[in-house]
Amino acid sequence: MDYDAVTQSPRTKRVAKSVRQIRDAEITQQQILDAAETEFAKHGLHGARLSAIADRAKITTAMIHYYFDNKEGLYKAVLQRPIDEVHSMVNQLELDDLSPEDALKQVIRTAIAYEANNPHRQMLWFQEASQNQGLYFKQANVSILHKYLLSILERGMAEGCFRMLDPFLALTHILSVCIFYFTVQENWKHLTPEVDRLSSEMVEKHTQAAIEFILAAVRKTP
Numbered sequence: 001m002d003y004d005a006v007t008q009s010p011r012t013k014r015v016a017k018s019v020r021q022i023r024d025a026e027i028t029q030q031q032i033l034d035a036a037e038t039e040f041a042k043h044g045l046h047g048a049r050l051s052a053i054a055d056r057a058k059i060t061t062a063m064i065h066y067y068f069d070n071k072e073g074l075y076k077a078v079l080q081r082p083i084d085e086v087h088s089m090v091n092q093l094e095l096d097d098l099s100p101e102d103a104l105k106q107v108i109r110t111a112i113a114y115e116a117n118n119p120h121r122q123m124l125w126f127q128e129a130s131q132n133q134g135l136y137f138k139q140a141n142v143s144i145l146h147k148y149l150l151s152i153l154e155r156g157m158a159e160g161c162f163r164m165l166d167p168f169l170a171l172t173h174i175l176s177v178c179i180f181y182f183t184v185q186e187n188w189k190h191l192t193p194e195v196d197r198l199s200s201e202m203v204e205k206h207t208q209a210a211i212e213f214i215l216a217a218v219r220k221t222p
Contacts, residue, residue: 029067031057036064036078041120044127045075045136079128079140082121086114090148100156101215104174107149108211111178116203119182126183146171156218163220170218177210 035056039048050071054061068074089110095103115122128137149171156162185197196202 025067028059028063032059032064032067032074033078033081036074037081037121037124040075040078040127041123044131045071046131048075050074076136076139079124079136082114082118082124083140083142083145086110087144089114090145095148095152100152100159100161101219103152104149104156104215104218105211107152108174108178108214109207111175112181112203112207112210115179115182116198119185119198122179122183149174153218161220162218165218173217174214177214181206181210 032053036048036053038056039053042048048071050061050064053074054064064071064074068077090107093103093106093110095106098106125137128134146168150167153162153165153167153170157164181197189195189197197206
């Protein structure tokens with residue numbers, strides 16, 4: 001019998017089972033990462049408990065050890081995930097084909113949109129700075145993200161459309177304008193409870209204001 005020609009042949013079943021196992025493993029890992037991200041954002045590496053992460057993910061602690069070895073390995077994976085996600089998003093923008101101003105607008109828009117979808121992730125970096133003084137931050141490949149913005153700023157200065165800047169300081173200021181809005185949201189919502197700063201309308205308003213503010217700051221004046 002030609003097993004490949006039969007829809008439910010043993011070979012087909014083995015392939016289907018293998019694909020399902022891979023998919024199930026990916027789903028389980030994402031569930032663990034999502035749960036761990038919430039716990040680490042609240043408590044940091046030292047305060048988070050694997051049992052709480054397992055309960056939130058609806059799996060056993062043994063599964064965490066199976067996929068990530070230990071709490072430190074899981075923590076590193078949680079820190080690396082947003083870096084990889086943003087890198088993938090920005091890498092698709094083809095920024096070198098845009099003018100420095102348009103490229104900067106795209107980066108601002110992407111950064112704010114990402115933070116709007118993940119407003120709690122800045123607490124991961126806060127906890128890392130507070131508890132570990134950046135020990136694990138320096139192990140994450142953050143510089144892969146910085147290179148995009150630094151390249152835009154340097155190209156803008158070379159082409160004469162941006163004033164002369166310290167690129168890394170400018171990068172710090174630009175990211176602060178984009179991201180602080182979300183970092184402070186949990187405090188400011190008590191000052192103006194009638195305003196939903198995470199609504200699509202308010203996020204778009206923030207985006208437009210950030211673009212105008214940043215471009216006014218970096219443009220070379222006549």
